[in-house]
Amino acid sequence: MTKVKEAKETPLMKQYNAIKAKHPGALLLFRVGDFYETFGDDAVTASKILNITLTKRANGAASEMALAGFPHHSLDTYLPKLVRAGQRVAICDQLEDPKDAVGIVKRGVTELVTPGITLNDNVLETKQNNFLAAIHLQKNGAVGVSFMDISTGEFYVAQGDADYCEKLLQSFMPSEVLFCKPRRVEFEQHFGNQYNTYTLEDWIFQPDYARESLTRHFNTATLKGFGVEEMDAGIIAAGAVLHYLAETEHRELGHVSALSRIEEERYVWLDKFTIRNLELVFPQQENGVPLIEILDHTVTPMGGRLLRKWTLLPLKEKNRIDERLQAVEAFVQDSDLRQTMLQHLKPIGDLERLISKVAVRRINPREMLQLKKALKNILPIKDLLAQSPVNQLKKLADQLNPCSFLYEKIERELQEELPIVSNQGGMFREGVDTALDELREISHSGKDYLLQVQNREIQRTGISSLKVSYNKVFGYYLEVSNANKDKVPADWIRKQTLTNAERYITEELKTYEEKILTAEEKITAIEQRLFNELVLAAADFVGAIQQNAKTLAVLDSLISFATVATRQNYVKPNVTEDNVLDIKDGRHPVIETQLPVGEPYIPNDVFLDDASQQIIIITGPNMAGKSALLRQTALIVLMAQMGSYVPATAAHVGMVDKVFTRVGASDNLSRGESTFMVEMTETASILNNLSPKSLVLMDEIGRGTSTYDGVAIAWSIVEYLHTHTKCKARTLFATHYHELNELAADFPRIKNFNVSVKESGNKVIFMRKLQAGGSAHSFGIHVAQMAGMPNAVVLRANEIMHHLEKDNRREQQQEKVRDIPKNNYQLSIFQAADPQMEQVAETLRQIDVNTLSPVEALLKLNELKLILAKKS
Template sequence: LYQKNKKKEFLEMFGDRFYTYGLEDWAFTPEFGTESLLRHFGTNSLKGYGIDELEMGIIAAGAALHYLAETQHDKVQHITSISRIEEDRYVWLDRFTIRILELFSSPNDNAKTLVHIIDQTVSPMGSRMLKRWLALPLKEKAAIDERLDCVEHFLRNQETSSEIVRLIESIGDLERIISKVATGRISPKEVVQLKKALKAVEPIKALLNESGQPSLRALAEKLDPCAAVTAKIEKEIQPDPPYLVAKGNVIASGVSPELDDLRAIAFSGKDYLLQIQQRESERTGIPSLKIAFNNVFGYYLEVTNAHKNKVPAEWMRKQTLTNAERYITPELKEYEEKILGAEEKILALETRLFTELVQFLAGHIAPVQQNAHLIARADCLLSFATVALRNNYIRPHIAENHVLDIKDGRHPVIEKQLPIGEEYIANDVYLDNDTQQIIIITGPNMSGKSALLRQTALIVLLAQIGCFVPAKHARIGLVDKIFTRVGASDNISSGESTFMVEMNETA
């Protein structure tokens, strides 16, 4: 997003490789930004969000909301909060470090990255949260230890952990589903998935509560199964509805008497006519009474001349034949009107009832979003426990000092790429402020100099996101920044050194 009158400067600075959208200059003022945010969140101040003094942030957020409104994306009630990324809470990683450590991507084809190794989450929202954790390692010892305590608990209680993983797997992408409720673009099938997801919250809550682990119990207390939501979906939506409302048979029986009547008419017409015929035959004592249809006057009752003296006064004669007479009744005319437009009416009624249900769900966005966030957190911690178990990781000791002591450290990515039977050669690293602040590593090509550099950074990073680490012992003094520079883009995970890459490029 950029100011329309600054398009030339924008293109000179960033080029035309991005998708862009120009807004008027007044959309980039602090007054407009503040007004937009206050109106959206329904508050009198931005102080509670901790952003009241971040003028540039307010301008950017206000411009983003204005863009959504201008492009008809006005259903944004799922955006329920705004916060700043506090630099004093997270480790600083510059873009070169992220690229060189190959946290999320690699310039080399088919190369594994750190996220490939540690992401064993079973839900899309858990996977997204894990990537955020990896990009923003923690700096507070208490917060790191809290995550490590949870991972340790899951490791010690494998049976419970496996059951929670199974339940989370059944939830699907709760975060995305509830955002579709806000935009009004949720399908009937997704509504049923929302019900299934919320039903899985209750046993997850119970298992976490029974764990006895303080952090997990605190997480469980915040989980809300949203019983009213599951009950309403259970009552109003068919168990296996189509993806589109237009396909029909979305709303369950018993929700709307009018809909049930229309369905009975549209799909059980003969049965309904037989019921009328039988009832009227018994009431009038005309055993030969029958109901038929023609294009002239629609549905009618036919009575033979032998019984025409039994015809009730309210029946209206429409046709006289040689041996019989034909009559219509208000009930038959009403039925006829219903059946002729039943399918259209069914679709309109189902659409209205489904829209009303979605509006009801929109009133429960906040607690469902909270559930999604908490379940994603549990998924990440379970993923760390799974990785630790599979790869023989240990719990790092986090200290508020300047000592880095790693015994038999391993590179988490390279060790998984080695041929079967070949073991990774582990390394020790010790650094402190008093006796060994700097290490100079020398050696021939492919001896592991770059690997050791990256391995040390990755072990520290893993420790500070609350994950166990590939080592026999690790004492990590908290760091606030990680910088990594390697001479060239080597392909370390595939066994090519910096020198080899350079030689290949030259050749």
């Protein structure tokens, strides 16, 4: 923390420095009049992030300091920008009216907002959680991680190795991560520097302190009831979260009522590479579309947040999957029920975050009205679910509590039109408080009284244009035009002279003014007290309403699955415990929605098991759809295990416990890793974490190195996957190396397939259809031509390709690859030369490329093609 210095420190800056010292590391927004000001280093930072003017405050050359500010009413515009930039922001407000202040205005920090701790709706993303995370690394290698969203009350804990916790970090995407200050190097080795982080002292990460913090918060003797008693590292991480909340003055945590364990054994393992490669929640390309955008038709924010969790944590418990599918089926079959439910869900809003604001005493009057609207719609939803013949829907009905007492209290007491802040009055209905009604009568009768005064004085003075008016400076006054000044009575007191008129006051008006203003102050005080009492009454229902919010989120997500299934013609999958994956006419859920109107998506069948067809080697050219086929297979499996219908005409999904994908790669230059190194790292992670029920999807393994190295690596990986003694992982292996087709002859569970193409003249048409058998061509030069490559380059590439093939044939005559010693199988990479190929080579040698016109070149290519056709 840098203290802002002046040659002679003013009282204001003394106050600023004292407050700044209490919040080191936070950017201090210091309220001065109608502005929030920042000083010194804070001003420099704020000006860059907010793009506001950086000025200097000068009290002489020696005392210049940086200064940047913005109007206080623009806080909701600027605060989100600061927080999203990773800043911790201390909001310092004036705690008293400057008119009443003796000396300098009293100020204090009213809120400390960090990336991971905020209740501000303008900072929070509606359909995303805002998690604060803590990581604890133990010396024995165990790693604990905890996540809390203070805006919803969710509190999770998990424990495992560094890879597992890194995967959770990538899934939960916390806005801020806490860790122990002395463990910075170790933390960055495991988790990099991609998160907003904040370090805490090492004494906070002690077992006894953490357990005491948690048991004190939950008011329990032990943590056994939460199922985390033995998770020492996780408990320490959770304790660090609670400590940080107290340190940042967030002590009202009644809505954080449970600590939930993230049970690794309940969810499909998706490593960080797979989450990225399958684009489950984030696209890899700037204008890409992730899976969540296709699946999310939720109408409540908490439903959207839950669906996001379901997407990242697919189930591997058949009973729970079947329960979800049963409910989705009910909504698919009964569109009237689905539409009626949506009508009741849409007005509910973010019930989860609303009730959290009640718990922390931060709810405003309009939000309280929204809470009433939400409760109003719970009873009809409960009744509709209870009448359903579907057990899963009846179960949801039992979990809903209409909270009738609270609904009726809010309905009885609050007006229908409310201010956004509670100190503006006008909130409560007549009959709620007798004293309030009496004071309102005094206040509301004022207009009649003032009219009586005005009429009486007109009659008394004969001034027909006389008006009784009010302003904040003089209060109530009588205004008389200059033409009637001579008619003013002697008992009027002149208060202000205008160009064309004079203003006067009387003792009667002053007495009335005091009475009115006193009534208004009392009305404001009574309404503030009544609103606080209403918030306290609502706080008694926090637990029940949180349960309602969770149940409604589940209902909303299930209806979302039914909605997308109906719109996109999905089918109910048959999810089983066996190891068979049988997809009929599978489609990619994202790509099919992005195609031009009228262009159909070409569906494909995929069959994998652990007995007859464990590994499918898929060959075919670029652009043929190999990567899409791999991704759609994984997405169909994951959607099924989320409890969703799937894009196919039929799907038998033998549950998987892990999904691994190696699709696409890019350099990680910050860590000194090339594309090939990233590819090998991801592949190593797959091979080292296989299980018998894994689904493995690999695309173009080995392409980042030389042809021979690449073929050797890809060959060895496929062999390893087939011959693994414990795990017969179902695998799709897309490759350009046609030589791998030889494997099917020697390994019984390896089958060759290709994505078909059709040659028409000099063009290649991609059929995007998977068919049995390997492909013998890559058509890379055709693709280059389609991309607009100059003809000279395309012709030269053809010439070089045939030359290289000829050299390879000569090399093969000297040493055949099939003669390389191996484990009971043979490898044949190159085919023997033949007369037709020699004729092609001779024709190419006679061509003068530099004098050849495009038309002549095409004719020559056609001639070569006819020679090859005879060979076929």
